[in-house]
Amino acid sequence: MARGLLALGVASAVLALPSVMTAGPPATAATRQVTTARQVTSARPPSTAGAGRSQRPCPTPPAVARPTRPAPPPLDPAHAAIGGPELAGAGLAAPPGVPSPPPVSATSWLVADLTSGAVLAGCGPHEYAVPASVQKLLLAAAVMPHLDPAELVEVTQSDLDFEPGSSAVGLVLGGRYSVETLWLGLLLNSGNDAANVLARLGGGPKGMAGGVAAMNAEARELGAYQTHAATPSGLDGPGQYTSAYDMALIARACFAREDFRRYAATPLAQVPAQKPYNTKGFPIWNDNQLLHRYPGALGGKTGYTDLARHSFVGAAERNGRTLLVTLLGAETPPLAGWQQGAALLDWGFGLPADTKVGQLVARGQLGPRGQPPTQAAGAGQTRPGEHRHGRPGWLLIGGVPVVVLGVLVPILILARRARRRRAGAQ
Incomplete structure (x- = not known):
């Protein structure tokens, strides 16, 4: 049973790993506003062929x-x-x-x-x-x-x-x-x-x-x-x-x-x-x-x-x-x-x-050349406590977010205890 739990836990952690590592910070009001501004102001003018x-x-x-x-x-x-x-x-x-x-x-x-x-x-x-x-x-x-x-x-x-x-x-x-x-x-x-x-x-x-x-x-x-x-x-x-x-x-x-x-x-x-x-x-x-x-x-x-x-x-x-x-x-x-x-x-x-x-666009909504900002100020740069593949405040240990380790460590502990119980029973 311990082996089954171990296999199930590792499989779950591995399946969750790609989404955990690539997930960005949750959408905020500011990011939604930037997205809306981009949709409103960055479109190309329509062509004369089939124009609306x-x-x-x-x-x-x-x-x-x-x-x-x-x-x-x-x-x-x-x-x-x-x-x-x-x-x-x-x-x-x-x-x-x-x-x-x-x-x-x-x-x-x-x-x-x-x-x-x-x-x-x-x-x-x-x-x-x-x-x-x-x-x-x-x-x-x-x-x-x-x-x-x-x-x-x-x-x-x-x-x-x-x-x-x-x-x-x-x-x-x-x-x-x-x-x-x-x-x-x-x-x-x-x-x-x-x-x-x-x-x-x-x-x-x-x-x-x-x-x-x-x-x-x-x-x-x-x-x-x-x-x-x-x-x-x-x-x-x-x-x-x-x-x-x-x-x-x-x-x-x-x-x-x-x-x-x-x-x-x-x-x-x-x-x-x-x-x-x-x-x-x-x-x-x-x-x-x-x-x-x-x-x-x-x-x-x-x-x-x-x-x-x-x-x-x-x-x-x-x-x-x-x-x-x-x-x-x-x-x-x-x-x-x-x-x-x-x-x-x-x-x-x-x-x-x-x-x-x-x-009518709001004051300061556009960039220096009349285009909407493609991302929030400072985006793409690592801030203190933030890493490019993690949420703000997450640490990477050996390239793995600590949240993933938080899933794997308890599973490994359970597996170790199960091995000790088996050894004592022999």
Whole structure:
């Protein structure tokens, strides 16, 4: 009987040995999140042959003549699939069985749930475009957390160096304005003078160039890998570009801040007088018509340059849902940019709450090149008390985990006792 027990125990231990030695640590919430992120963001874009619903043409009004833009950089397939494979195409990404979105003249757009980050639909959301003044949102995302709204800042000559005739608050050389006034001037009046001051202030010793560098660093942190800032204001500059998906990431980061939401929802503000320069104070109105005309509007940002055409970012709340719309490259006929945004918001609010074709990635979710991390930080390296073929804290003795020895040792002891009993009986 002892021999039978010994044979049975050794056989059981040997059968269990491969699974014991190859088993890894139990799945944790963190590893499940990494797996989910990889599934969402690492898929290749679908091919045009037999492509799914993401390749349907985008509903658009009759084509209009558009200015020639500089060629954008090549689109990295990994960047094109950020947020999910459905978003990788140049066409319409929308769930089957839902009403067709309204035709808009924007070359690309996206509608997302501001709270959950679920992407409801988009048209070429990863196609390169020129941002115009909606890029001021990236300045806000990068610099607003680091500036004291009560700080007074003096305007310098370099702050007033921007394209003549472009939008400005009307800051006075040598004038002193609070950072809060500058944010209001940036978001209500799209002030390029305010953008220069804020970028200079946020750039530290490197001044405005440091502010632009901070904007680009913030874009990478957010996962907006198709965005590159050349100017703090969004005025056209060499190599400046973005995408509708990236602008949604940036806008979502902005709307997560209470101070930004307060600024963006301000309909009217006052720029203070500058007595040393004999200038009177004056009011500024929010030029985002969505805020004034759309029920539940939370604000956003408008933009226009000859090269970019019209761009728009807006958010609104209805029946407990908060949606965000971004659109780029729009022409005013048949509708203004904010009206096209409003039409897409109306359409989005009419969709079921669980509608989803993709996801806005979370800050820091992606690796340094826009790809999801393939494994947790430090994976593949042996930590103290951990071995490559064992669970954390297991020791290997002669290449065998101690847990295996824990099975074999009692069996060997039983066998030894059985032999002693047999010897005593002889």
